[in-house]
Amino acid sequence: MYYNALPYLQCLKCCAKLTIEEVVLAADQEIIAGQLVCRACQNIYPIRDGIADFLGFPQPKTPAQITNELPLTAWGYERLWRPFALTVISNKHFPYRQELPLIINPINPQEGGLYLDLACSNGLYARALTQAMGTANGHVIGIDHALPMLREARKRARQAQLRISYIRAEVQKLPIMSNASQGVVMGGSLNEIGDIETCVQEMRRTLVSHGRFAMMCLTQAISQHGKIVQSLLSTGGIVFYKLADLQALFERYGLHIQTYTQNGIVLLFHGNSTTIENDNR
């Protein structure tokens, strides 16, 4: 984690700002150890090995979430699966060089400010956002609940000499202040995070008005074969949505989907947060 993330963090219990104590810095000013302290309710969140931990002991709920807690899954994710994932799933050549612009360009991180990569795994989108940000005055925070995924994400960011803060938290309860983020991205995770409604609510809460979001996820299959595969996967906690249902859900929480691209069941979409009347966040 870097000091750039600190002004945006809040206590999970009482939403107060956090201060930082007992800091150990790396040569590049990364905070590799320390603790985030809430002066209002005295809650403490440790920073270990460069990662701020808002969760404590792992509590994965579904088989898919348990798999992501395994160091082997985290090690193999971007090495063995992610570069080919969209080609395999969409049955059409779909490399990073096609996928990443569809996510990063609408977010426009060159504007600076805070950007969030939710359920970031090894941090593919977090790195792409930071690279696209260039010299702008901004920062990217990657958030996931699986520590092995975050360790791998941090390692990859450091190897690429990118200053990204990694935080362990649930996407349904973000330790991020309201109206703080210019843009939110999420790749492939809407299908496995569990309570999607609370997550969408959190996205809206943390985004500024007219903030931007861009997502990749998988929709319900149409073919009989696809339906059988998806019903098997659903027993592991993976849920497949209809585009219309996602549009309605996002709209309900003040997130307007403007544009989408669909290749087979792979859906990429982006849009803006709207201003909510009587917004009492």
Ligand SMILES: C[S@@+](CC[C@H](N)C(=O)[O-])C[C@H]1O[C@@H](n2cnc3c(N)ncnc32)[C@H](O)[C@@H]1O
């Ligand atoms: C499909 S992977 C994400 C891939 C990544 N975004 C990418 O594009 O390469 C799903 C990730 O979601 C994380 N995850 C699942 N449920 C979560 C939750 N409720 N809160 C935070 N992270 C969650 C898992 O630990 C896993 O790393």
Ligand SMILES: [Zn+2]
């Ligand atoms: Zn507190």
